[in-house]
Amino acid sequence: MLSSHDMKQFLNALNETLFLTFGTGAFVLIIGLSIGFLLYILDNDVIIKPSLQRTITYRILSTVNDIARSIPFIILLIMMIPITRALVGTMLGARGALPALIVSASPFFARVVNNALKSVSTDTLEALKSMGASRITVLRIVFKEALSSLISGFTLTLVTLVGFMSAAAVIGAGGLAFLAYENGKFGNNYLLMYVSIFTILLLVFIIQVTGDYLSKKINHN
16 A cells, blocks of 8 residues: 555646646647647638748748657757746756647647648538638638547647656656656655556546547537
């Protein structure tokens, strides 16, 4: 059985993990949706008329997003040390991991959003345009049509975030992964290590099942 000290460590680590997962997720949802929608709009001839300026803006934004998405998380974590210290005052613990997690996951989700929106039939857009629908109306309907895919994509992003947090454990990022790493590395408490690992797996399972349920429910409506 876990001692009271072990239980206190576990609960603190669980709170950090939930904070990182859903706190980061909130930022990623806003930033990723914004960038994904912007990429979609800039690459859609029905919504915006083709122009050189539009094409250049799209290419720049798309390239920057893909470059940021392709940087391995650990490398990005190291690259952002000065920025992270300036923003949150530390590189350690849950706060220290937050900026790198946001920067790493947002481009990933933005590309997921863009792909989900592009999956909506162009015939739907043409029909809306022919009926004189405004751009806002078109985007609202596209969002509704792509909502099931967007939920699936956000679920995947949250699961990916948990994986990123596990990778960040090696630099003291806090959370359950760090607790498991510390107790496994030094052999302090293998029971606490396995309980932490099991809880991480349970969290991933809950996120995945909830996301799949919501996606299927919306898809059938």
